[in-house]
Amino acid sequence: MRLRLFGWLPVAMMLLLTSCGDAESEFSKAPCYVVIDNATHQDATLATAMNATSPGIFCIVKKTVKSGGAAYFSFTNNEGQHSDKLYTAIDSRRTLIFGLSNGIIVGFGNLSSPATFYAYDLQCPNCFDPQALPLREHPLTLETNGLARCTLCKREYNLNTGGIVAKGDGGKKLTRYYASTAGPFGVLQVN
Numbered sequence: 001m002r003l004r005l006f007g008w009l010p011v012a013m014m015l016l017l018t019s020c021g022d023a024e025s026e027f028s029k030a031p032c033y034v035v036i037d038n039a040t041h042q043d044a045t046l047a048t049a050m051n052a053t054s055p056g057i058f059c060i061v062k063k064t065v066k067s068g069g070a071a072y073f074s075f076t077n078n079e080g081q082h083s084d085k086l087y088t089a090i091d092s093r094r095t096l097i098f099g100l101s102n103g104i105i106v107g108f109g110n111l112s113s114p115a116t117f118y119a120y121d122l123q124c125p126n127c128f129d130p131q132a133l134p135l136r137e138h139p140l141t142l143e144t145n146g147l148a149r150c151t152l153c154k155r156e157y158n159l160n161t162g163g164i165v166a167k168g169d170g171g172k173k174l175t176r177y178y179a180s181t182a183g184p185f186g187v188l189q190v191n
Helices: 002-018 021-026 044-049 089-093
Strands: 034-037 058-065 071-077 082-086 104-108 117-121 140-142 147-150 156-158 164-167 179-181 187-190
Touching: 044 058, 044 071, 044 082, 044 104, 071 089, 104 187, 117 179
Parallel strands: none
Antiparallel strands: 034 187, 058 071, 058 104, 071 082, 104 117, 140 147, 147 156, 156 164, 179 187
């Protein structure tokens, strides 16, 4: 009996390992590395998206450079709030990569309990081609209802459900990254 059990063990292990094949494609392997300490920045716009008790608010996070060469974080949420925060000395020493083309979207989805914290690339996955020359950006815009919209292909993506196409022609869902937050005025980390 023991011999038969151990004979089936390798087969059972192979079935278990192959059954999770699609789970790896949930997150992008594209480079993205963003760390923002909101305890230092105290940014209310970013804090709205990092608050698990008010899911459904999403925030675009970008790096902008203003006159004089100073680097800023730019935050815009789907409730119409916008703010810019100057990089700290620590931010300037970090090698920050804002996804495929200088922007990410973060926030808690409102359709699961507990709420899931999401991070998406800002570019439309069905229009943006990182291999094309010249590189043409196709950034998404945020809608108040928790959707992100591409102005080129007119697709709308549901930010609350993993970035699936909610309106328009079918296609790829949003590019998703691993993300964590330590609360509204804690550390945001996306990679």
